[in-house]
Amino acid sequence: MASQWYSLVSQKLFLARTLLEIPEQSSGNGNAVHTPVQKLQHEAVIQGSIELLLRARRLLLVMITRLYQKRSEEPSSLAELASVIGEQATEVGQLRALEQETGSWWNYLDQLETAQSRPPAARKTVNAENIIAVSAVAGPDRSAQALLKTMNAIKQFTDNLEEQHGEW
Template sequence: MASQWYSLVAQKLFLANTLLARLESDTKRSAAETEALSQGSAELLLRARQTLLVMIARYHQHKAEKPQTLAELEALFPYEVHETRLLRELAETSGSWWNHLDQVESALSQPPTTRKNVTEENIIAVSVEQGPDRSAATLRKTLAAMTELAKRLEEQHSEW
């Protein structure tokens, strides 16, 4: 049963990879198409992360629970399990793929900030758009790290 969840995680990661490949291609596209590819790949990575939590729950015989967050996954266990400890470390490590996805999720869940028009009086107040790096290269690093972890977990649990 858990390997079906691994297949679903792998599917989401594959689809994110497909969108990232399109984003990285040299074809000319509109800003809207570029943003759609970026957000689409980020959303697939977020969905893969959420599915990874369910996969881990299944590995530990929680057949009905579908944790949406790391805290919900941790709450399923009366003891610490290797996977939750590993994910908690990633969540608390600045620059990790989990931390990056937390930032991306937060940014994508908020309306864009309104910008002031640039005039001579307020030119200093106008700043570069803030937020997490959603470049193809950074999303690809996150994708690679997630893929590696999912494969490693599947291999460990298929041996048992």
């Protein structure tokens, strides 16, 4: 039943939100993370939230296959979903559009997945001879606000999908 998968996707999103709210509770006063332990906990929260969002996206693909009554299929990518339910399916078209749209939640999750799956870039040491240029860390925004925005977009997409198919 697809609604069970909807519940599972919603659960992963709820857990990600819960994780992202932990730093707000522990710091309380809005100050930046200072101690090494707090920095480590903050990184764990961010990475854990990203993993939950990525899992929710994969489960969303499975949910869509269940909506199309493909019980034995569990796609892990948009290409696999398209091969299971067909390229002409409305959801595949919607997700393809999101995949191509810069700044969409699907595109953002692709960036996060790539960044999270690679070791961090080596940083050069700063000294008097090489302080000419300063470069910012390249990669997607990993802030709690950006992750919450993405989570809300996934939740909205999932809710709309469940509502549309629930009407049938």
